[in-house]
Amino acid sequence: MRLSHVSHQFDGQLVLNDIELHVSPGECVAIVGPSGSGKSTLLYILGLLRKPDQGAFLMNERDVFELDEEQRRLLRLHEVGFVFQQAHLIPYLTVLEQLELIQEKKKLDAKQLLTDLGLGHRLHHLPATLSGGEKQRVAVARALINSPQLILADEPTASLDYENGRLVMELLAKQAHEEGRRVVVITHDERMLDVCDRVLRVIDGTLTELNKGEGHHN
Numbered sequence: 126m127r128l129s130h131v132s133h134q135f136d137g138q139l140v141l142n143d144i145e146l147h148v149s150p151g152e153c154v155a156i157v158g159p160s161g162s163g164k165s166t167l168l169y170i171l172g173l174l175r176k177p178d179q180g181a182f183l184m185n186e187r188d189v190f191e192l193d194e195e196q197r198r199l200l201r202l203h204e205v206g207f208v209f210q211q212a213h214l215i216p217y218l219t220v221l222e223q224l225e226l227i228q229e230k231k232k233l234d235a236k237q238l239l240t241d242l243g244l245g246h247r248l249h250h251l252p253a254t255l256s257g258g259e260k261q262r263v264a265v266a267r268a269l270i271n272s273p274q275l276i277l278a279d280e281p282t283a284s285l286d287y288e289n290g291r292l293v294m295e296l297l298a299k300q301a302h303e304e305g306r307r308v309v310v311i312t313h314d315e316r317m318l319d320v321c322d323r324v325l326r327v328i329d330g331t332l333t334e335l336n337k338g339e340g341h342h343n
Contacts, residue, residue, distance in 0.1 A: 126275060126307055131180030133166055140166045141177065142330035150274070153301040153308040155318050157335075158327035164311045165279065167327060171309060172277050173201045184275075203229065206268030208278040208297070212260035214252040220263050221248040224270045238266050242296060258289030265296055276300060278310040282317055294320045 131144040140163045148154055158164050169175035170182065173189060181188040189200060214223055224235040239248060242262045252260060261281060268276055278297055282290030294310070294317045301308040301322075310321065318324050324335045 127183045128170070129181045129183065131170065131177045131182070133163075133170065133175070133177040133179075135166065139330050141170075141327075144180070144330075144332050146325070146332060148275075148307040148309060150305045150307060151301055152323070153298040153310065153321045155321040155324045156309060156311050156327060156332075157313070157315075157318070157324060162327045163330050164327050167332075168277055168279055168309070168311055171275070172205055172207060173197045203271060204274050206271070206273035206276045208261075208264050208268045208276065208281045208293075210280040210283045212252070212264040214255075214260055214263060216252055219249045219251060220244060220255070223252075223263055223267055227267065227270065229271050233270055233272060235266075235270060238269060239263070242266050243292075256289075257285055258292065261285060261289065261293050262296070265293060269300060274306060276306055276308045278308070278312075280311055280313065282312065282314050287316065290314060290317060291320075298322075 126148050128144050128146040131141055132139065133141040144167065156164055156167065166175065170177050176190050182190055184200070184204065189197060192200065215226070218226065220239060221235060224239070228235060236248060239245060242265065244259060244262055244266070247255060247259060255263070276297065281293055281297070285293065297308050297310060298320045300306045312318070326333050326335055
């Protein structure tokens, strides 16, 4: 998966400037940077939710932005999993039903996946009865249920305490390392960066790689 020479303007302002990004199967990459630096725009492009003004996004050796909207929608459905800062669970569906609603072709066993994430005792519970950490683990499970090749996480630990945040980050990294997925995480939490294989900083629309120990400062 590769972004090549990607640039994007928003309201006449250059938000991303000639971005190059390659993420290999089995790799967990963290993206850091100040608010307004272009991190979210980068994630929207990776998630096929926004088309850049310039550049290519190669997935399976094809430029996804040359596909039509319906083809991109199907690619997003089958190949991209999203985890957001808030779990966004549907209040009237049980934990198991959250996954069954979007599950395609029975690629993974939803009950087994939830059990593997420590939620086996919560399968038939509604979101209102779950802790913050449990809700976010359901969100991770939902992102994984269709076996996507790319997982995008936008501040997935921001609403969690350290212990639960750490668990969620380790779950995401494990998906990369053990299942061969590509995982890209936007985070402000420096305590989570050691879980990732690489740390990249977006600042003033440009992307640079940091040494793992550098951290970041807003």
